[in-house]
Amino acid sequence: MALVVQKFGGTSMGSIERIKHVARRVLQEKEKGNDVVVVVSAMAGETDRLINLVKEITAEPNERDMDFVVSTGEQVSAGLLSIVLNNMGYPAVSLTGWQAGIKTDNAFTKARILDIDVERIKKHLKEGKLVVITGFQGITEEGDITTLGRGGSDTSAVALAAALNADRCDIYTDVDGVYTADPRIVPQAKRIDVLSYEEMLELASLGAKVLQIRSVEFAMKYNVPLRVRSTFTEDEGTLIKEEDETMERVVVRGIAHNKNEARITVERVPDKPGIAARIFDALAEANIPVDMIVQNVSVDGYTDISFTVEKNDASKAEKITKEVANEIGARNVIRDDRIAKVSVVGLGMRSHAGVAGKVFETLAKYGINIVMISTSEIKISCIVEEKFTELAVRVLHEAFGLDKSE
Structure with a gap:
C-alpha cells in the first residue's frame, strides 16, 4: 500500500460536475x-x-484581514469534495490548513511553511478515510490565518507529501504536463516527459505557471517525486525527479516567459559602500522579493541601480525606494511596468558553450533589444520590452530546435 498526495487546481474544481x-x-x-x-x-x-x-473597499487592505477573506475559497472546495466522496459511499473528512497542522510564519499573503503536525491526518488515514485538505493556507503561532501566495496549494501539497513521507505527489491541473514553451504562444511546443528538480525550479521561477516555485523547492529538498498531469486525461504527464546523467544531453530544455515584472531604476546614486544595501534592506523588511539587479559603472562618484520586482509589489517597492532615495541623495526613481522576462533553461548549458551567444544573436536578428541580463549555470534570462515577449519566445524556441524535441 502506498501513500499518495493528490492536488487539484482551481480549474479542476471549477463546478460541481x-x-x-x-x-x-x-x-x-x-x-x-x-x-x-x-x-x-x-x-x-x-x-x-x-x-x-x-x-472595492480599499486598494491597500490590512494583509491579515486579506488572508482571512481569501482563505475561505479553499474551504468551500474541500467541503464540497468531501461531501461528494461521502455521498458516493467513501468516508472522507475535510480539514482546513490549520486543522491539518500547517504552521507558517506571519508574512501575510506570502507566508512560508515552518512545520506540519501530521498526527491528525495520520489518525484519519488509519480510520480508512480519504483526507481532503485546503491548500494555500496555514496558521501562525498566534493563531492567525495565513495564505502562501499565488499557486500556494502546490506548496501545501508537496509540503504535506514530505511531512507524511508520501510515496509520490501528483499535481493535477488543466494541462497535461510541462511544455518546452507556453503552447498558447508556440503551437509547436512539446510536452517534456522528464525534468530535473533544478530545471523545474528555474522554469517555475522564470514564469512557467505549471508549478509554484516553493513547491519545487520543497520537492527538491525532501526528494518528493512529482508528477504534473491533467485532471481530464489519462496521460502520464511530466515526471519531476532527481537529476540523472542522461539529462545533460539536452542543451536547452525549455523557454519560459514572465510578464509579471516591473523595473525600478534609481538614478544618480552615490557610489559608496553600504548605499545599495540601504535600498535592498528596506525592500527585504517589507517582504518584497527582488529578482534581477544591475548597477552601472560609476561616473563622477555616482551610479544608476536598476532592479526588477513582481508587478503586484511594484507600487509598494516604488514608494519605499523613493523614501530611501531621498535619504541617500539619489536624483530620481523611475518605474517601468512594460517589460517582460524571457529565459532559456537546460542542464546541458553546463557542458555546452555558445548558448548565450545564440540567445543574443537570435534576439538581435529580430530587432529585440535586451534591457537586462541574468545568468546561472543552467539559465539565461533577458529583460525585453513587453510588446516583444511572444516574438522572443517563438524565435528562441525555433533557434534551439525545441519543436523537434521529445
Whole structure:
C-alpha cells in the first residue's frame, strides 16, 4: 500500500460536475489500495472574486484581514469534495490548513511553511478515510490565518507529501504536463516527459505557471517525486525527479516567459559602500522579493541601480525606494511596468558553450533589444520590452530546435 498526495487546481474544481469528476479520480487511486490525501484549490475565479471584493473597499487592505477573506475559497472546495466522496459511499473528512497542522510564519499573503503536525491526518488515514485538505493556507503561532501566495496549494501539497513521507505527489491541473514553451504562444511546443528538480525550479521561477516555485523547492529538498498531469486525461504527464546523467544531453530544455515584472531604476546614486544595501534592506523588511539587479559603472562618484520586482509589489517597492532615495541623495526613481522576462533553461548549458551567444544573436536578428541580463549555470534570462515577449519566445524556441524535441 502506498501513500499518495493528490492536488487539484482551481480549474479542476471549477463546478460541481468537475468536483464529481475529481472525486472519481481520487477513488481510482483509493481503489488501488492506496491511502490518499487530497489538497484542493479554490474554485476557478473564486480567489480573484474575493480579492476584488476587498479592493472595492480599499486598494491597500490590512494583509491579515486579506488572508482571512481569501482563505475561505479553499474551504468551500474541500467541503464540497468531501461531501461528494461521502455521498458516493467513501468516508472522507475535510480539514482546513490549520486543522491539518500547517504552521507558517506571519508574512501575510506570502507566508512560508515552518512545520506540519501530521498526527491528525495520520489518525484519519488509519480510520480508512480519504483526507481532503485546503491548500494555500496555514496558521501562525498566534493563531492567525495565513495564505502562501499565488499557486500556494502546490506548496501545501508537496509540503504535506514530505511531512507524511508520501510515496509520490501528483499535481493535477488543466494541462497535461510541462511544455518546452507556453503552447498558447508556440503551437509547436512539446510536452517534456522528464525534468530535473533544478530545471523545474528555474522554469517555475522564470514564469512557467505549471508549478509554484516553493513547491519545487520543497520537492527538491525532501526528494518528493512529482508528477504534473491533467485532471481530464489519462496521460502520464511530466515526471519531476532527481537529476540523472542522461539529462545533460539536452542543451536547452525549455523557454519560459514572465510578464509579471516591473523595473525600478534609481538614478544618480552615490557610489559608496553600504548605499545599495540601504535600498535592498528596506525592500527585504517589507517582504518584497527582488529578482534581477544591475548597477552601472560609476561616473563622477555616482551610479544608476536598476532592479526588477513582481508587478503586484511594484507600487509598494516604488514608494519605499523613493523614501530611501531621498535619504541617500539619489536624483530620481523611475518605474517601468512594460517589460517582460524571457529565459532559456537546460542542464546541458553546463557542458555546452555558445548558448548565450545564440540567445543574443537570435534576439538581435529580430530587432529585440535586451534591457537586462541574468545568468546561472543552467539559465539565461533577458529583460525585453513587453510588446516583444511572444516574438522572443517563438524565435528562441525555433533557434534551439525545441519543436523537434521529445
